[in-house]
Amino acid sequence: MTDPSTSADRPNASGAPGAPRDGGSGRLAALLIHGPRGSFRWTAYALAVTAFAAAIPTPLYPRYENQFHFGSATLGLVFAAYTPGVFLTLFFVAPQAERIGRRTLLYAGLGLTAVAAAVFALADGVVWLAVARAVSGLAVGATTSVATAAMSDLEPYRDQHHVARVAVAANFGGFAIGALLSGVVVSFAPHPAQTVYLLPIVAAAVGLFAVAATPETATALEGAAAKTVQRIAVPAAVRRPFWVAVGGVAACYSIYGLFAALVPSYVRSELAIHVPWAAGAIVALMFGLAAMTQLATAQLRDQRALLVGFPLLVVTLAVLVLVLPLTSWALVALATAGLGVSVGITFMGSVTLADRIAPEEARGEMLAGFYAGGYLALAVPTIGIAEASERIGLANAGALFGFLLASAAALLFAVTYRTALPAGGEGRPRSRTPRA
Numbered sequence: 001m002t003d004p005s006t007s008a009d010r011p012n013a014s015g016a017p018g019a020p021r022d023g024g025s026g027r028l029a030a031l032l033i034h035g036p037r038g039s040f041r042w043t044a045y046a047l048a049v050t051a052f053a054a055a056i057p058t059p060l061y062p063r064y065e066n067q068f069h070f071g072s073a074t075l076g077l078v079f080a081a082y083t084p085g086v087f088l089t090l091f092f093v094a095p096q097a098e099r100i101g102r103r104t105l106l107y108a109g110l111g112l113t114a115v116a117a118a119v120f121a122l123a124d125g126v127v128w129l130a131v132a133r134a135v136s137g138l139a140v141g142a143t144t145s146v147a148t149a150a151m152s153d154l155e156p157y158r159d160q161h162h163v164a165r166v167a168v169a170a171n172f173g174g175f176a177i178g179a180l181l182s183g184v185v186v187s188f189a190p191h192p193a194q195t196v197y198l199l200p201i202v203a204a205a206v207g208l209f210a211v212a213a214t215p216e217t218a219t220a221l222e223g224a225a226a227k228t229v230q231r232i233a234v235p236a237a238v239r240r241p242f243w244v245a246v247g248g249v250a251a252c253y254s255i256y257g258l259f260a261a262l263v264p265s266y267v268r269s270e271l272a273i274h275v276p277w278a279a280g281a282i283v284a285l286m287f288g289l290a291a292m293t294q295l296a297t298a299q300l301r302d303q304r305a306l307l308v309g310f311p312l313l314v315v316t317l318a319v320l321v322l323v324l325p326l327t328s329w330a331l332v333a334l335a336t337a338g339l340g341v342s343v344g345i346t347f348m349g350s351v352t353l354a355d356r357i358a359p360e361e362a363r364g365e366m367l368a369g370f371y372a373g374g375y376l377a378l379a380v381p382t383i384g385i386a387e388a389s390e391r392i393g394l395a396n397a398g399a400l401f402g403f404l405l406a407s408a409a410a411l412l413f414a415v416t417y418r419t420a421l422p423a424g425g426e427g428r429p430r431s432r433t434p435r436a
Contacts, residue, residue: 183280
């Protein structure tokens with residue numbers, strides 16, 4: 001969901017490492033930017049908007065299934081249409097940010113967010129739902145790494161662990177708020193399948209003003225930098241810990257896909273709760289606790305976090321396996337809360353481990369591989385669970401998923417425990433005073 005890659009040590013046009021290249025719109029900046037972290041916070045807001053928008057359809061998926069007459073298998077494919085869009089912009093468009101400007105790509109990402117919402121609102125069949133998901137993926141791919149890189153340059157104290165923590169929490173928190181608000185609007189507003197999409201359109205519009213108020217941080221706007229395509233490369237010396245980090249993020253994205261795509265249908269069909277706010281609430285519970293856990297565990301990083309997170313995943317997934325067939329709302333909520341904490345710790349451990357071991361000269365290539373693994377895990381298991389649910393039911397398919405993922409988490413814990421990490425890579429030191 002986020003890319004913690006940093007650009008704070010690259011000299012910009014002014015020659016200062018990581019300093020903003022130019023200021024934002026004067027009047028807007030005076031109105032919106034307050035304090036040393038003002039621009040940083042508004043850039044984090046722009047990042048959160050794309051996650052917020054991606055969550056809006058979540059409580060509506062059961063409604064779409066009934067309205068357009070498709071089952072869980074098709075829903076899995078619709079949800080997975082997000083991933084090609086992410087890959088397209090993440091690998092081919094986002095790398096051009098240094099030439100065309102990070103703010104330009106953030107404008108594009110927020111604009112695509114509004115377009116995706118409009119397509120969802122006007123969708124009259126399953127094909128248009130897939131198109132809307134793909135456009136939403138384009139928005140996320142255009143925004144994620146670019147916003148995080150801009151946040152790295154705009155963080156006044158050079159605290160890159162703070163950047164990673166806030167970026168990850170913005171994604172999970174944005175998704176939680178989106179799922180919760182969407183559930184409420186869909187439950188109580190008139191014409192809910194259209195009205196609810198005003199939320200991301202308004203949020204994206206605010207984001208456009210926010211981005212206009214922040215300074216440009218791209219480094220080669222007036223240079224002759226060539227067009228680039230993001231490659232994937234992992235130095236041999238760090239491949240084992242790299243695969244540990246990928247395993248952690250893949251486990252978290254798999255759970256993300258399960259909750260975002262299929263849990264609303266489980267709430268409706270297995271728990272017999274037909275109000276959309278209930279589905280939104282249970283999805284928001286998982287993502288919200290994941291976000292709060294990341295903010296609350298600032299000192300629990302990389303390998304230490306994974307050594308805590310993987311066992312927690314095993315336990316909470318085992319609980320999920322036991323409670324899904326029981327169709328008890330209270331027990332499902334308890335398992336969801338446990339998964340939220342587990343995912344928060346594991347995801348932050350994976351992100352900070354990848355950032356810790358990535359050498360500066362290969363950071364972009366390595367983190368591209370890291371997130372490619374995550375987004376593949378978002379799509380492939382979701383499709384598999386959706387297909388299985390057509391044959392054995394959602395509860396049994398979810399229990400099977402939980403068992404397989406718990407087994408994988410136990411194996412990852414063993415590998416993590418036995419993996420020696422290279423020295424260094426602890427991130428840039430935090431400055432006591434804001435950068436000029």
